[in-house]
Amino acid sequence: KQEVTQIPAALSVPEGENLVLNCSFTDSAIYNLQWFRQDPGKGLTSLLLIQSSQREQTSGRLNASLDKSSGRSTLYIAASQPGDSATYLCAVPLGGSNYKLTFGKGTLLTVNP
Amino acid sequence: DTGVSQDPRHKITKRGQNVTFRCDPISEHNRLYWYRQTLGQGPEFLTYFQNEAQLEKSRLLSDRFSAERPKGSFSTLEIQRTEQGDSAMYLCASSLVLAGDHEQYFGPGTRLTVT
Numbered sequence: 001k002q003e004v005t006q007i008p009a010a011l012s013v014p015e016g017e018n019l020v021l022n023c024s025f026t027d028s029a030i031y032n033l034q035w036f037r038q039d040p041g042k043g044l045t046s047l048l049l050i051q052s053s054q055r056e057q058t059s060g061r062l063n064a065s066l067d068k069s070s071g072r073s074t075l076y077i078a079a080s081q082p083g084d085s086a087t088y089l090c091a092v093p094l095g096g097s098n099y100k101l102t103f104g105k106g107t108l109l110t111v112n113p
Numbered sequence: 114d115t116g117v118s119q120d121p122r123h124k125i126t127k128r129g130q131n132v133t134f135r136c137d138p139i140s141e142h143n144r145l146y147w148y149r150q151t152l153g154q155g156p157e158f159l160t161y162f163q164n165e166a167q168l169e170k171s172r173l174l175s176d177r178f179s180a181e182r183p184k185g186s187f188s189t190l191e192i193q194r195t196e197q198g199d200s201a202m203y204l205c206a207s208s209l210v211l212a213g214d215h216e217q218y219f220g221p222g223t224r225l226t227v228t
Contacts, residue, residue: 031215043204044219089155098169099215100146103155
C-alpha cells in the first residue's frame, strides 16, 4: 500500500524567503508525481506534474524535483509572497491502469508580509 | 474550456436524508474520479470511471454510496441515509487517459455538512 508523507506539516516564513517542501512515498513504482495547491475551503489546483522518468519540472517561481529511487520529491518556492499562503499537497499514482492518486496530508504554508 | 465544475458547492442536510452531487468534467476527458477529503487530511480515492464504466470502488465507498456516469459525460454521486461521518469535501477530478501524463484536474468540490 502506497503511503505519502509530507514534512513539515506547517511552515511560516517571512515574505521574500526561499523555501522547500518535502514529500516522501513508500512505493517507488509510481507513474508520475503531482504537486497541488489548495486554498481554504477550495478545490485543488495542479501546480506541477513530474513524469517518473524526469528529474525536475519548473513553472515560474516553482521547481519540483523527483528522486524516484529514494522515494522523495521536493517543491522549491523562490521569493515567497503572501499570495503563496495555502496548503500544498503532493500525490502519486501507482503504475498500472487506474492512476488513482494517493495524497499526503499536505503542508500548510503561511507567508507573512 | 471551463474546467471541472461541481454542483452544489455546499450542502447542509439532516442525518438520514439522501443527497446527490454532480460533477461535469473537462469535455474531452474520458476518466472521472471521485475523492473525499476530511479536515486536515489529504483527499482519499472513492471511485473512478472510464467513459461510462465504473472500474473501481474503494472500500471507503459503503453500500450507501452510489455513483454513475451515464453516457460518459457528467457524473453523480449519491449518498443515501446520510450520517454525520459523511461530512466532508467531495472532490471530482478528470483526466484524458490517452494523454501521456494522465494529469488530473480537480473541481472546486462540494462541501457536505450532515447535522
